[in-house]
Amino acid sequence: MPVSRSGRIDQIAKALCAPRKGRHSIVFVAAILGLILCGVVRSSIATRLDGFTLDEAYHIAAGVSYVRTGDYRLNPEHPPLTKLWIGAALFGGSFQLSPFRTIHDKFDERNLTEEVVYQINDPDLVQRRTRAAMLGLNAFLLLAFALAVRRTFGYCMALSALAFLVIDPTVAAHMPVVMTDLPVALLSTTALLLAVVAFRSWRIANLVIASLALGFALGAKHSGLIAMVAVATCGVVMVITDASRKGVTKCARHLGLVAAVLLGAVIVLWGLYGFRFNESPTGRDFFNRPLAAKINDVQSPLVEQSLHLMSRGHLLPRAYLWGLADVVRAGFEGRSFTLYAFGQTYVNQTPFYFFPGVLMVKLPLGLIALSVIGIGLILIRKVSHLWAAPLYGVIGLAILWLIVLAFSNAGYAGIRHALSVIPPLAILGAITIKAAVEKRSPILRGCAAFAAAVALVSALPVVRPWEYYNELVGGAANAFRYFNDEGIDLGQRTADLVRYYNKYLKASTEIPYVEYYLTRAERTRRGIRARSLNVQGSDPSDVVTGTFFIGAQALAPSHLYDQAAFREAEPIERIGNLLVFRGTFNLPWLRARTLYLRAKQALYSEANDAATAERLLTEVVELYPQDYSAAIELGNLLAKRGARNEAIRVYQLAKSYAPSGDEITLLLARQIELIIANPPESVPPVRNPKAE
Numbered sequence: 001m002p003v004s005r006s007g008r009i010d011q012i013a014k015a016l017c018a019p020r021k022g023r024h025s026i027v028f029v030a031a032i033l034g035l036i037l038c039g040v041v042r043s044s045i046a047t048r049l050d051g052f053t054l055d056e057a058y059h060i061a062a063g064v065s066y067v068r069t070g071d072y073r074l075n076p077e078h079p080p081l082t083k084l085w086i087g088a089a090l091f092g093g094s095f096q097l098s099p100f101r102t103i104h105d106k107f108d109e110r111n112l113t114e115e116v117v118y119q120i121n122d123p124d125l126v127q128r129r130t131r132a133a134m135l136g137l138n139a140f141l142l143l144a145f146a147l148a149v150r151r152t153f154g155y156c157m158a159l160s161a162l163a164f165l166v167i168d169p170t171v172a173a174h175m176p177v178v179m180t181d182l183p184v185a186l187l188s189t190t191a192l193l194l195a196v197v198a199f200r201s202w203r204i205a206n207l208v209i210a211s212l213a214l215g216f217a218l219g220a221k222h223s224g225l226i227a228m229v230a231v232a233t234c235g236v237v238m239v240i241t242d243a244s245r246k247g248v249t250k251c252a253r254h255l256g257l258v259a260a261v262l263l264g265a266v267i268v269l270w271g272l273y274g275f276r277f278n279e280s281p282t283g284r285d286f287f288n289r290p291l292a293a294k295i296n297d298v299q300s301p302l303v304e305q306s307l308h309l310m311s312r313g314h315l316l317p318r319a320y321l322w323g324l325a326d327v328v329r330a331g332f333e334g335r336s337f338t339l340y341a342f343g344q345t346y347v348n349q350t351p352f353y354f355f356p357g358v359l360m361v362k363l364p365l366g367l368i369a370l371s372v373i374g375i376g377l378i379l380i381r382k383v384s385h386l387w388a389a390p391l392y393g394v395i396g397l398a399i400l401w402l403i404v405l406a407f408s409n410a411g412y413a414g415i416r417h418a419l420s421v422i423p424p425l426a427i428l429g430a431i432t433i434k435a436a437v438e439k440r441s442p443i444l445r446g447c448a449a450f451a452a453a454v455a456l457v458s459a460l461p462v463v464r465p466w467e468y469y470n471e472l473v474g475g476a477a478n479a480f481r482y483f484n485d486e487g488i489d490l491g492q493r494t495a496d497l498v499r500y501y502n503k504y505l506k507a508s509t510e511i512p513y514v515e516y517y518l519t520r521a522e523r524t525r526r527g528i529r530a531r532s533l534n535v536q537g538s539d540p541s542d543v544v545t546g547t548f549f550i551g552a553q554a555l556a557p558s559h560l561y562d563q564a565a566f567r568e569a570e571p572i573e574r575i576g577n578l579l580v581f582r583g584t585f586n587l588p589w590l591r592a593r594t595l596y597l598r599a600k601q602a603l604y605s606e607a608n609d610a611a612t613a614e615r616l617l618t619e620v621v622e623l624y625p626q627d628y629s630a631a632i633e634l635g636n637l638l639a640k641r642g643a644r645n646e647a648i649r650v651y652q653l654a655k656s657y658a659p660s661g662d663e664i665t666l667l668l669a670r671q672i673e674l675i676i677a678n679p680p681e682s683v684p685p686v687r688n689p690k691a692e
Helices: 005-017 023-046 056-069 081-089 105-120 123-153 155-167 169-174 181-201 204-220 224-241 248-272 291-296 301-312 318-334 354-362 365-379 385-406 411-439 442-459 494-504 520-526 590-603 610-623 628-640 644-657 663-677
Strands: 338-341 344-347 513-515 543-551 573-575 578-586
Touching: 023 123, 023 155, 023 169, 056 081, 056 105, 056 123, 081 123, 081 204, 105 123, 105 520, 123 155, 123 181, 123 385, 123 411, 155 169, 155 365, 155 411, 155 442, 169 181, 169 411, 181 204, 181 224, 181 248, 181 385, 181 411, 204 224, 204 248, 224 248, 224 385, 291 301, 291 318, 301 318, 338 354, 338 411, 354 385, 354 411, 365 411, 365 442, 385 411, 411 442, 494 573, 494 578, 590 610, 590 628, 610 628, 628 644, 628 663, 644 663
Parallel strands: 513 543
Antiparallel strands: 338 344, 543 578, 573 578
16 A cells, blocks of 8 residues: 555654664664754854854963963863863964963963964964864764763654754854853763763763763863762762662662762863873963962852862862862852843843843744743653653753853853753753654644744854844844843954955055954954054043944943943944944043053053052043942052052942942952051952953
8 A cells, every 4th residue: 555645754753763773773873964964064154254252262272282281371261171172183283382471360361362373373274273173073062962862862852952953053153163162061961861871770881971971071161060960969869769679788889889970070070181280280370360369269258268178189170270260250259241131231240030031032933932842741741751860850950050040140151151051952842853753743743843944944044143043032133232242242253344344444544443352463463453442542532533343232231331322323334243333422431441451451461560550540540430440450559559548548439339239349348447457568459350
C-alpha cells in the first residue's frame, strides 16, 4: 500500500527521534553535523562585517602571552580556557608581543593589549585567524552539548535543542568572538547533563567525563561556579532520593563520588593554569593591582576573608582568585554605571527583573513560545518520568542563574551575562518539538510549526545579530530607545566607522570627533584623524562644533554626563547603532570630564604625577561635583599628603552626591571616621568605583 505524504514525514521524524543502529544512526550524526555547519556558516555570513568587540584585544594578547611565556599576569579577570585556545591558534604565526612592563591598573593594561593587537600586529589578519578559531571551538562545544542531550533525552531532543541554538541570533553573534560567555553557557549545561548520566550509572568513565566538562566550565568563566553548585546539588539530591533503596553504605560511597567529580573539576582548573599557584614563573606579583589590594576592595567581610584564606592556603591559582575578587566587586557589589532599561534609568543598580526581561526581548518570539509550551507539557505531566532528574536539573540550573543574576549588579553587560540560560531554554523548546512529532496532536503540531516558522522568519535574515531585538521593543531599529547595555553594541561597528570616514571625510580637512569604541591604538593603525571630546586643547570648552560619531546607547538619559544635546538632535546618518551627527553642541559638563580624564592619565600611568592630578581634580570638583568619583580621587590624594581637613571636606562632598543608598556612601562615611581618628596618610584610599 502506498504511503501518504504525511506518513512519509512521520517516518522520517520517527527515524530521527529513535534511530536504530546502522543507517538511521548515520542519518542522526549527519543531521547534527549539518546543523552545526549551518550555524557556523550563518554566523560567519551574518557577522562578517563586524569589527572586534571592546574586550577581544584584551583576551587575545593575554592568551598569546599565556601560551608563549607561561605567564598569566595579563587579563586575570577571566579564567584562561578561551584565551589558551586563541593563544594556541596564534602560537605558530607571526603574532608579536611587546615586552612585559609595570602596569598601572586596568586602564593601562587595556592600552597595552590594544597596542599589541592594533599596532604591533595586523588586526585584520588577527581577526580572521581568531574568528576561525572561535568558530571551531564553539562548533565543538555545540557538538558536545548535542551529544550530552542525546545521552540524556534521545536523538530528537538533541536535534531540536541544537536547532534552537543555531537559530538564536545571540548565539550566532557570539560564535566568532573571542569572549567567554558562550563557552561557559554551553559547558555549564553540558556538564550538568553529563553529571546526571554519571550519577545514574556511577561508572568511572562517566564520572570522569562529567568532571572534565565541569572543569572546563570553571576554566571558561568565573560564573562556571554556578554550574558547580548545580552539579553538586543535583548529585546530593539524586543520592538522597535513592537512599532508602540503596542503603547507607552505598549512599555514602556515592556522595564521595559526587565530591570526587567536584574535586576533579578543580584539578582540571589548576591544569589550565599549568598547576602553578603564582601567575608568573618568577613568583612575583605582577597584576595591574596587587592581589591583596584587589581582595581588600571586596566589601563583604565573609567573601573578603574567604578569598584571603584561599590565597594563603594556595587552594586556587592566584590569577583565578584575582579574577574572582574582580567579579564579586564589579559584578555583584557593583561598578559605577547608569543602566537604562525598559525606558527607566537606574544608577549603580540592576533591577531584579532585568535579566528575565532581557531574555524576553533578545530571544526570537517563536523560540520563547516553544520553551513556554515545553514548560506547560512538563507541568501537565506529558513528559516521561524517566526525564525527571535531568529536566529538574536543567530547570534548576536556569533558575539558579537567574537568582544569582537577580542579586548581582551586572546589568551593564545585558544578554551576554544571561547567555547561560539559553541552552536550558533550548532543551525546554526541544520538548515541544519532540511532543509534536510523537503525540500526533494537530493542535500541538500546528503550534510548534507556527512557532518555529516565526522564529526562522524573525532570526535568520538578521545581519549583525549582536544588535538583534525581537518585535516586543520594535526590533533592532528601536531597541536603543529602551536599553543602553552591551546587548545594544560592544564596538562591532568600528569597521563601518572606518569605511564611512574613508568615503566621506578622509579627503577633507575636517577632523571628526569619535565618541565610539574606536580606541586610540586602532585609530592610529587605520589612519583615522580623529578628535575626542575627552581630549581637547589646553583650555577645553563646553561648546563643540564638527562631525561626531556616537554609539546609540550613549544617548540614553544619564545622571552624569547626559548627552541630551545629541539625543535631541537628528543624526545625518545612522549605521546600525552607530550614529553620525554634525553641528554645534553645548555639553555643560565637557570641560570637567576632559580635565578629569587628564587627571586619571596623570595618576594611573608610569609618570604617577600626583601634583598635576590634584590640581586638575580640584578644578573638576568645583566645575562638576555631581561626578563624586572625581571627589573620591581628590580626597585620596589629599589624605595621602596629610591634608586632613581638606580631605574630609572633599569626601563629604563626594558622599553628598553619591547615589542614595549606594554602598559607596557607607565607605565614605567610614573613611571620614578613620581620617578623623588617625594620621590621614596612614589610612588606605577609597577604591574609586569607576575603576572597576
